[in-house]
Amino acid sequence: MGKSLMPPGGGDDDIEPVDLKRALEERYLAYALSTIMHRALPDVRDGLKPVHRRIVYAMRDMGLRSNGSFKKSAKIVGEVMGNFHPHGDQAIYDALVRLAQDFAVRYPLVNGQGNFGNIDGDNAAAMRYTESKMTAVAELLLDGIDEDAVDFRTTYDEEGQEPVVLPGAFPNLLANGATGIAVGMATSIPPHNAAELCDAAMHLIRKPDATVEELMEFVEGPDFPTGGVVIDDRASMLEAYRTGRGGFRVRARWETEDLGRGGYQIVITEMPYQVQKARLIEKVAELLIARRLPLLDDIRDESAEDVRLVLVPKNRTVDPVLLMESLFKLTELENRVPLNLNVLSRGRVPKVMALNEVLSEWLAHRREVLQRRSRHRLAAIERRLELLSGFLIAYLNLDEVIRIIREEDEPKIDLMRTFELNDVQAEAILNMRLRSLRKLEELEIRKEFEQLTEEKTGIEALLASESKQWSTVAWQIGNVRKTFAKETELGRRRTTFDAAPVADLEAIQQAMIEKEPITIVISEKGWIRGMKGHLAEFASLSFKDGDKLKLAFPAHTTDKLVIVTTGGKAYTIGADGLPGGRGHGEPLRLMVDMDNDQAVLTAFVHVPGRKLLLASTVGNGFIVAESDIVANTRKGKQVMNVRMPDETRLCIPVVGDHLAVVGQNRKLLIFPLEQLPEMTRGKGVRLQRYKDGGIADARCFALADGLSWTDSAGRVHSRAASELSEFIGDRAQAGRTVPKGFPRNGRFAG
Known part of the structure; x- marks a missing residue:
């Protein structure tokens, strides 16, 4: 006789009727919330999605400092997957690779060694061949994480702890941008210049009700890692930053090279953001075969480290502006980068924000981090002062302390009773080394006591004054601004702004x-x-x-x-x-x-x-x-x-x-x-x-x-x-x- 497929307990009694519509709604809502919160949308405070946050935190746990040695990417991915992120290793590695690509991320968080892909669209080498460590930017995001700066939660296996958000001393959300598609919503944030964001943030500290228009005096617009030229007018960009929705038209940067005797060629030196060079060349070649570009004779890729695409006109009488305008119309040499500032406000609520709201929330987070770090430091100072006051009592009564330790059966209790010490102080005195009983040590303890007392007074004054807190936040941001100043190689503005040349549409159509x-x-x-x-x-x-x-x-x-x-x-x-x-x-x-x-x-x-x-x-x-x-x-x-x-x-x-x-x-x-x-x-x-x-x-x-x-x-x-x-x-x-x-x-x- 075959095995029964009936449920145990006689069947019908164990069956619970479920309303299918309600069950589907509940489950789909749970899936949607999971996608929004834990996968697709970045947190406005540190600008990171959970997978990126976990990668950076795992690298910190592994000691991969920017001035340290590299480790195999496979080891990092294994650490992230095993401890924090229960998803596929390839998905984690893809996220890590993007954080290292200087053509995809304006300020890379990962310093990659090996083949991490290129602007042509080629993939990175397998994770067993590449090595990684953090950059200084990633270290800034983690700055203060050991000082109770942020909340932690248990990891998926409940064996460890991971940060809910990073302290975020760098304006990462706008500086590096983000893209993501959740359920019923998406985000698309282009990269910006960090020095400009710091200037805008400091202005917002001075004037909390500053308008988007005022902030745009500092933030000129996007700053793409691949450069290019934004050809939108100021009014449309202002509207995009005010509403949190819009887009930017980015064109390749080009120049003409004189070949003598009236001849010339056009050289493209910068590509629009996220346009694959190899795919673009294929598209232009297809248009040439289809005879859609009568003004163009040939396209050559002479790129090495830098981008160098050579366009050869049909003859020397061809107008270069007309030729380029026809290419901008038909190819991705002109590309639209959308802006959709849809982020998790306070890490909880998905919301489309304006430029001033994003910067305000980042500043509020920085102030909260400052307060938490200050309170953490204050508690540490108070613990140390407690020990130091115990040590001072011991030095003033050194002979008696030694006698009690030598002669009494329970020296700890006797010390506490004789000198009115608490348990922690008595334990510290008993654990003190003999070599510490020098005359010089007493002077050092007094000096440290005075310094810590002074520091404690300063921190208490800071926690009591909102204006002092904002001054400190501004000072911290000012230091970041110096690190990424426009005079530095990493900080210089790469994308410029220009009006599109006024060309005859009829002529372009004919071209x-x-x-x-x-x-x-x-x-x-x-x-x-x-x-x-x-x-x-x-x-x-x-x-x-x-x-x-x-x-x-x-x-x-x-x-x-x-x-x-x-x-x-x-x-x-x-x-x-x-x-x-x-x-x-x-x-x-x-x-x-x-x-x-x-x-x-x-x-x-x-x-x-x-x-x-x-x-x-x-x-x-x-x-x-x-x-x-x-x-x-x-x-x-x-x-x-x-x-x-x-x-x-x-x-x-x-x-x-x-x-x-x-x-x-x-x-x-x-x-x-x-x-x-x-x-x-x-x-x-x-x-x-x-x-x-x-x-x-x-x-x-x-x-x-x-x-x-x-x-x-x-x-x-x-x-x-x-x-x-x-x-x-x-x-x-x-x-x-x-x-x-x-x-x-x-x-x-x-």
Whole structure:
């Protein structure tokens, strides 16, 4: 008989019903809180997440001082995992590696020996090959940890103690930054300059209600370990620091090198923060193959210790600013670094803070550390003074003390009774060495007693005065500022600020497209393609069954195409994005959001500065600047307001000073263009009045040059200004019957 799978005790009695929804909520909340508190968000006081704090503390336990020897990283990781951090060794090693990378961390906390990865994105060597120890920055974070400066808690196995937070004498949160994704929240803090943060903190001590704007007089903005140039304006940075949310646009630093005889090359010396150089080069190479960078000929990596990327322009006439602007648009040579100051306030509450709040909480922590260390020192002084007063009594009565020790059965009790000593003092006297019974020793004890008494008075005065405490905190911060002054190699500002050069967006757009001649072909059913070269004839073009050519015109791949529909909408597409000449192209409706009941009226190459005349079937019209109908989205722009059955019938360039309008009733009216309004959108005004029917055609012309048209046989007919007087009138009149020889279809083009 098989083993029973029933629970012991008869089954149903041991089953507890659980509300699944509530159980899931409780468990997910527990997981979310664990992620927020113990993994993803840094503490505002020391700027560290638990894994980093444990790494630094374990290195201190192992005695890996900045001026000491290195130890294998594997040993450090094992120590962290065994004592403090019950997670995977690779996760701990990855965190340790990042703390050592001078291109990832502005002020490294770990001094690494061996291969710790590089800016190309290569990984560090395995932990058994690398060695590590603390840096001076890490020692500053730990300063005072033995002096009851912070709270401790039991480790996960309850066999040891670990700090809840580090004393944090260095403004680590903002100086080194942090990134992390928790449950329902994230943090992203770029690195800053430590000297600037110290200056801002000292200003905040002097003026606790200082605004973010005042603090930005000291903190100019981020200071990335890889340098680069921030191109945001001060107003947007101020808003980011005030709200705790925003971002910074960082560009690579570049310069031109003269090669003689008018030639030059561009050299990139600093990369944007967290951009992998090797990946960037691959991206640029892909763009070159795809012919998206027509101004660039080649890219070479000549980097050694320093970054040196060489960009070779297509020819010496290429504008370097235009070339770089096109690269900034298409590659990570310009990168956005987000700011989301989401941190654990007081180690407990996740909160998005402003710059002044972050610095205030760090200062409050520094003051608390000062108070705790002072109280710890005060207790130690009091214990020592207690012993010293006992020693002094012993020296003043040395012979009697010796007699009691030699002769009495219980010398400790006799000493306490005879000289009114307490247990600690009597024990200390009994433990005293014979060699201490010199005459000189008494003088030294008196001297130490006086010094400690003086120190005790000073500490008591410090603990009693808030202003003295802040003065001491400011003095400590001032010392840190000296260590990381901008004059030092580690402390100098690496990232600079600049306004992005004002470049013509049109020119940049063209700089990203290879200029080639094409012919735009649009069919009656709205299929579009871009055929290579400028075609001379279109008879050989093939179309789908039932479809035929609507219009074809020459263009270049760098051109923008404007498409106007019968519904009065205008769309803009880039000529470089059109399907090639093989096949029948693609329906326009797939490229733009064109309504099914609308058809293509016309299409043309966008000419900036040109004006167009729009006219509807019933004879309404107005003039619009072509730049006003250019649309940047698939939805296009509604330019002419028409309602079925009325449609947009004509879209023609505005030239000359008069407009000739022909109705389907074969009446011609000519009037000055100045009688037409210029609008960005609307229904328009009446051009010509009809009893029935609508507009057939219109043409703008200069009256002095006369009016011409082409008949169905291709003959050109012209009428001088003097012969047109009977047709000239005012807008909205009916006009007169067209002159002899005018095409029967009522169109100027025959």
